Amino acid sequence: MIDTLVQSIFINGKWQNAETDKTTTVYNPATLEPVAEVADGGEDETNKAIAAASTAFSTWSELTGRKRSKILYKAHQLMLEETDRLAKLLTSEQGKPLKEAKGEIKGAANFLLWYAEEASRSYGEWIPSSIKSKRMLVMPQPVGVVGAITPWNFPASMITRKIAPALAAGCTVVLKPAPETPLSAIEIVKILERAGMPNGVVNLVTGDAEAIGNAMLTNKDVRLITFTGSTKVGKYLMRESAEHVKKLSLELGGHAPIIVFDDADLEKAANLSLASKFRNNGQTCICANRLYVHESVKDKFTKILTEKVKQLKIGSGLDEGTDLGPLINEQASIKVQAHLDDAVEKGAQIICGGTKWDGELNGYFYQPTVLSGITDDMLVMNEETFGPIIPIQPFSDEAAVINKANDTDYGLAAYIFTEKTNRAISVSEKLDYGIVGVNDVFPAVAEAPFGGVKQSGIGKEGGHYGMEEFLERKFVSMGI
Structure with a gap:
């Protein structure tokens, strides 16, 4: 049986309830029976999570790719070891057949593995100079704090497809899962915690989707928002992110x-x-x-x-x-x-x-x-x-x-x-x-780019293209 009360907010390495002690109920869509109660967080919790991620960014981003990859490798191993338990949990909150849930958990683990491998493969470039007294260098650097908003239809694989490349690139993350399916997100964050993820690098806020999303949009410390969901919401995120000119990676509707x-x-x-x-x-x-x-x-x-x-x-x-x-x-x-x-x-x-x-x-x-x-x-x-x-x-x-x-x-x-x-x-x-x-x-x-054109989104997830979304290219010009 699943515990009825679940601490579902994770900020700076600590699990907690909402500051208001409010909760929301997760239901099994097959039986309409309650599965668990989770914290109903909002703007305050999100801003604290962003602050924790911003503080952790300076040390996480300075680690070598190899050191970051060790944690992702460990998380991949732990997820595979717990495939059966995680699949049952996923089916309980989302409804898909258990055989599909097991496939999703394995797919989610594959993203952790792929980006564990990619963490050490972020290459820069020397540019041949047309001026004798100049040397020119392009340096890849992580964007910063990432707000990740994930859907209910793939509550495990959509998380690792977003946060694994972000972490591999050196970014820190605040994760908001869908209100219908927060339990898979909780377990994935616990796996990352057990794998040795430093405090503040990954943070989780469950609850009021609009309040959490708006905090990500209005807080200038969030440099990139990655979202999977409807085109309608994607357009809203594009409009509202203009105030701080945030980068966006959007995987939207299809037909x-x-x-x-x-x-x-x-x-x-x-x-x-x-x-x-x-x-x-x-x-x-x-x-x-x-x-x-x-x-x-x-x-x-x-x-x-x-x-x-x-x-x-x-x-x-x-x-x-x-x-x-x-x-x-x-x-x-x-x-x-x-x-x-x-x-x-x-x-x-x-x-x-x-x-x-x-x-x-x-x-x-x-x-x-x-x-x-x-x-x-x-x-x-x-x-x-x-x-x-x-x-x-x-x-x-x-x-x-x-x-x-x-x-x-x-x-x-x-x-x-x-x-x-x-x-x-x-x-x-x-x-x-x-x-x-x-x-x-x-x-x-995991190894190939995934993303649409037209109103199906911008940016790519998966493959080496997926990590590029979380990197900036800094140009350094040196006079000698």
């Missing part, structure tokens, strides 16, 4: 298309489309939101996919064999229903699913749903559903379907299925997205 060409391996395409759409019950920023299938294979593909969808098992993520857990909250369920109602009203046919799940659990469950008869004016084709609905629309012309795929303000991830190498390369070049998967719907790995 991912999948294009299945007539030469595709249909069995593979169906399996991977299923895996993409229904991973975390459709609650991922890179999951399939629109499925375009060539008209010559549309009926066959739809039959293969639908048979697989009907076999998905709905239930508590903690139960053996569960494929689909609950949606995160009631608002998410309302949005899914609104998208479905809109599609049906405009002529869509429900191939399977199409209703809430009436099982024995009390959570926010919805049946995996396949729709045909799709038109471009439907909400499912224009907004991110963030739920288990997959609309299928036929196409006949390659150029036209690429235009449809690109006809959105979002540009995070897109996918194509084809067995033709030339087509794979040419279509990838034409898709206006930061990430393109070719016969692959799981592009997010």
Whole structure:
């Protein structure tokens, strides 16, 4: 059992409650039962955490990359050792199936490992001078205090994907996890503490999202804000950060298309489309939101996919064999229903699913749903559903379907299925997205850049590009 009362604010190496002693309840979205009470912190706690991070920055940033990497290596090891316990905790607060939660914990640990390795690989540059009496040097230096704001859909991996490169670069961090899923954040900070992280380098504040976020925006000591969440909130952060001209790294909304060409391996395409759409019950920023299938294979593909969808098992993520857990909250369920109602009203046919799940659990469950008869004016084709609905629309012309795929303000991830190498390369070049998967719907790995274009964000996470977000390039000109 999980302890009911959890100290969830960590400032300068000390765990504490909110100064007001206020708490908020974390619920299991599968059963709606309370899992824990956590501190409801706000502006005061955040400013104290920022002050601690600012003080710790001078010593942490001066350590060699090798010394910083030792702590990250240790944290990676500790996280892997506790994969099972952390996965159960994650499923209890977020709802995803336990097998997905275990994969997320391992993925989160991979970011710690990758940036433990990258900590010693921050290179500068000598610039050949055009003036005989000058020598010119470019020095990489950490930005400073980082405010990290993370989402509920991946409450472990989104944390390490942000704070591992920040720490490797020499920055200090104030972390604000999503109010729905603070427990994974608490455990990750405890792991970093056990790994030997000095006081003040990593700080955690749970509670009032608006108050914590505004403190990060208005406090001049926060030099960079890294955020994953909605485009609406990302735009707000951009506007409000202008006062202090803060750096931003934003991973925002998506509206991912999948294009299945007539030469595709249909069995593979169906399996991977299923895996993409229904991973975390459709609650991922890179999951399939629109499925375009060539008209010559549309009926066959739809039959293969639908048979697989009907076999998905709905239930508590903690139960053996569960494929689909609950949606995160009631608002998410309302949005899914609104998208479905809109599609049906405009002529869509429900191939399977199409209703809430009436099982024995009390959570926010919805049946995996396949729709045909799709038109471009439907909400499912224009907004991110963030739920288990997959609309299928036929196409006949390659150029036209690429235009449809690109006809959105979002540009995070897109996918194509084809067995033709030339087509794979040419279509990838034409898709206006930061990430393109070719016969692959799981592009997010620690060693590669992750990020979108257009209104899907700015900056990259992952790979050596991810650490660059947390570094400034200082130019030193020396006369000799």
